[in-house]
Amino acid sequence: MDSSTQSPPPVANLELKARLLILLLVLLLLGSVVYVLVARGAFERTQQVVLVADDSEGVVVGMDLTFSGFPIGRVGRIELSDDGNARILVDVPRKDAHWLRTSSVFTMESGLVGGTRIRAFSGVLSDPLLPDGAVRRVLRGDAKAEIPLMVASVRELVSNLSSMTGPDAPLSGSLRNVQTATEKLNGPGGGLGLLFGNDADARKIITTLDRTNALLTKLDGLTLKADGLATKTDVLISNADRQVFGPSGVLGDAQATVIQLNGLLADARTSLKKVDAVLLEAQAIGANTREATTDLSALRAEVEGSLRKVEHLVNEINRKWPFARDTELKLP
Amino acid sequence: MTPIPQIPVSTSRWARDWAEWVRGWWQIIHVGAQILVLALSPSSYRKSQRAVMARNLYMATAPLLPGFTLLSALISLIIIRIVVATTLSYGLSQYALELLIRTLVLELLPLSVALFVAVRYTMPQGKDVRDMRLRGDFETLWRAGGDPARDELLPRVGAGVFAVVLLAAVSCFVALVLTYLNVYGFRTWGFAGYTRSVGQVFSPVVVLIFCLKTIFFSLAVSLIPIVFTPRVDQGDFKGMNAEIKVLARLFAVILLIEVVSLVGNYY
Numbered sequence: 001m002d003s004s005t006q007s008p009p010p011v012a013n014l015e016l017k018a019r020l021l022i023l024l025l026v027l028l029l030l031g032s033v034v035y036v037l038v039a040r041g042a043f044e045r046t047q048q049v050v051l052v053a054d055d056s057e058g059v060v061v062g063m064d065l066t067f068s069g070f071p072i073g074r075v076g077r078i079e080l081s082d083d084g085n086a087r088i089l090v091d092v093p094r095k096d097a098h099w100l101r102t103s104s105v106f107t108m109e110s111g112l113v114g115g116t117r118i119r120a121f122s123g124v125l126s127d128p129l130l131p132d133g134a135v136r137r138v139l140r141g142d143a144k145a146e147i148p149l150m151v152a153s154v155r156e157l158v159s160n161l162s163s164m165t166g167p168d169a170p171l172s173g174s175l176r177n178v179q180t181a182t183e184k185l186n187g188p189g190g191g192l193g194l195l196f197g198n199d200a201d202a203r204k205i206i207t208t209l210d211r212t213n214a215l216l217t218k219l220d221g222l223t224l225k226a227d228g229l230a231t232k233t234d235v236l237i238s239n240a241d242r243q244v245f246g247p248s249g250v251l252g253d254a255q256a257t258v259i260q261l262n263g264l265l266a267d268a269r270t271s272l273k274k275v276d277a278v279l280l281e282a283q284a285i286g287a288n289t290r291e292a293t294t295d296l297s298a299l300r301a302e303v304e305g306s307l308r309k310v311e312h313l314v315n316e317i318n319r320k321w322p323f324a325r326d327t328e329l330k331l332p
Numbered sequence: 333m334t335p336i337p338q339i340p341v342s343t344s345r346w347a348r349d350w351a352e353w354v355r356g357w358w359q360i361i362h363v364g365a366q367i368l369v370l371a372l373s374p375s376s377y378r379k380s381q382r383a384v385m386a387r388n389l390y391m392a393t394a395p396l397l398p399g400f401t402l403l404s405a406l407i408s409l410i411i412i413r414i415v416v417a418t419t420l421s422y423g424l425s426q427y428a429l430e431l432l433i434r435t436l437v438l439e440l441l442p443l444s445v446a447l448f449v450a451v452r453y454t455m456p457q458g459k460d461v462r463d464m465r466l467r468g469d470f471e472t473l474w475r476a477g478g479d480p481a482r483d484e485l486l487p488r489v490g491a492g493v494f495a496v497v498l499l500a501a502v503s504c505f506v507a508l509v510l511t512y513l514n515v516y517g518f519r520t521w522g523f524a525g526y527t528r529s530v531g532q533v534f535s536p537v538v539v540l541i542f543c544l545k546t547i548f549f550s551l552a553v554s555l556i557p558i559v560f561t562p563r564v565d566q567g568d569f570k571g572m573n574a575e576i577k578v579l580a581r582l583f584a585v586i587l588l589i590e591v592v593s594l595v596g597n598y599y
Contacts, residue, residue, distance in 0.1 A: 039531025
């Protein structure tokens with residue numbers, strides 16, 4: 001027996017080393033188990049969001065629910081509801097649940113590359129928090145589903161192109177017409193021949209052009225005359241300018257007249273002030289006269305009173321006096 | 333051990349080959365079951381046995397551990413760089429982590445560990461065992477009151493299983509750390525996202541298949557080279573020697589386990 005005949009060299013602290021190796025293995029296995037459990041979210045406190053979709057194709061248990069590209073939850077279960085819709089139960093850790101609001105929108109997208117992605121969008125982060133167990137409809141966008149429609153459209157397009165480019169197609173006729181037109185363009189009539197269809201009409205157009213040229217020449221002459229007239233008008237205006245606005249022009253005289261008028265007006269203003277003073281004095285005299293008139297009335301009344309008294313006295317004397325005349329008229 | 337019934341000489345060559353093939357596999361399963369029963373028996377862990385077990389366990393693991401860790405780290409680093417650079421250039425970097433964990437940790441490293449332990453430890457041990465059997469040492473031991481299965485086979489098989497599991501665990505740990513460092517550098521901010529990616533890959537089914545695959549790899553690597561089969565050890569199988577035949581058989585079994593695990597993971 002090899003093991004007995006050729007015994008291998010002894011290993012120092014063999015049992016200890018073996019125990020250390022076993023301990024290392026146990027630690028690695030336990031660490032792996034704990035790490036995988038943590039990675040699977042076994043120790044997280046979660047709340048649930050139920051997403052309802054008409055099709056759960058591409059959704060698998062364990063896939064992420066992302067918000068702004070960051071995973072905030074994972075699909076825990078997929079089930080078929082009584083109304084035939086797919087219910088996707090998403091576990092969202094409590095620490096990330098604040099990203100989901102009552103106004104949040106959930107989408108499920110399937111791209112051409114990669115698997116299906118479930119995303120959450122929260123536009124208004126001040127809205128109330130999404131409650132535990134909330135049920136939300138998920139909006140679905142599938143790029144792969146668009147492919148059959150696109151293929152059908154492309155097929156229709158190709159069919160239309162084929163019918164357009166066929167030998168009896170209108171496009172072919174148009175191209176033939178274009179070729180004929182090109183040949184005409186290169187012919188003696190050129191573009192005018194192509195436009196009018198015959199050379200006679202094209203010649204008429206050329207004649208018309210010649211006449212137009214002659215007319216334009218005459219118009220040039222008229223323009224030159226108009227230029228001369230304009231020059232003379234300029235000279236006239238400059239003379240008028242000199243007469244009116246020049247150093248000995250009408251405008252200077254008018255200015256002097258205005259200055260004189262200003263002086264006259266100042267004199268008139270002074271005279272009027274004097275008249276005002278005279279009027280004031282006249283008003284004072286008038287007032288005095290009014291007072292005097294009042295006194296005169298009283299005086300007059302007194303004089304009249306005195307005269308009556310005198311007259312009465314005279315009458316009394318006449319009556320009492322013997323040589324009084326008989327003033328009484330006696331009628332027969 | 334129960335003697336294997338002989339095949340009659342009158343049988344045709346094709347039938348004899350087939351019968352020997354079946355007999356060989358039956359022998360492996362039979363010995364494997366015996367070893368399993370012994371491994372679960374408390375009598376196999378008596379104090380006299382413990383020293384032998386410890387020695388085999390140490391000799392199977394300690395010499396291989398530094399070299400294989402270094403080698404696996406180097407290979408992992410190369411693959412990680414290739415995958416990260418390629419996914420970045422195609423704008424698919426979000427799939428790099430999952431791709432790396434699936435290819436390295438789930439597939440390549442356990443396979444490498446199994447082959448490495450087979451070549452470095454269990455096949456040389458298997459040759460020793462077969463030589464002992466051919467020399468008649470097992471009968472001698474049996475007559476001396478020992479049990480060849482308990483005294484010679486169980487420590488070797490146990491050591492082989494232990495070596496495969498430990499090296500797989502260490503290399504996977506190193507690969508995960510290197511992947512993180514390659515993607516995020518020496519910073520801790522990406523640890524939560526990285527852990528989440530690892531968690532997405534390691535679903536319960538994947539974990540179960542990974543564990544079963546590693547255990548079956550370790551059993552295959554430990555048992556197949558040790559078990560004596562007449563087709564391999566006695567017959568002249570197309571001029572090949574016994575080691576090549578054992579390696580071919582082992583490789584076929586490992587390949588089969590790998591294919592079954594791939595089917596389980598991805599279908």
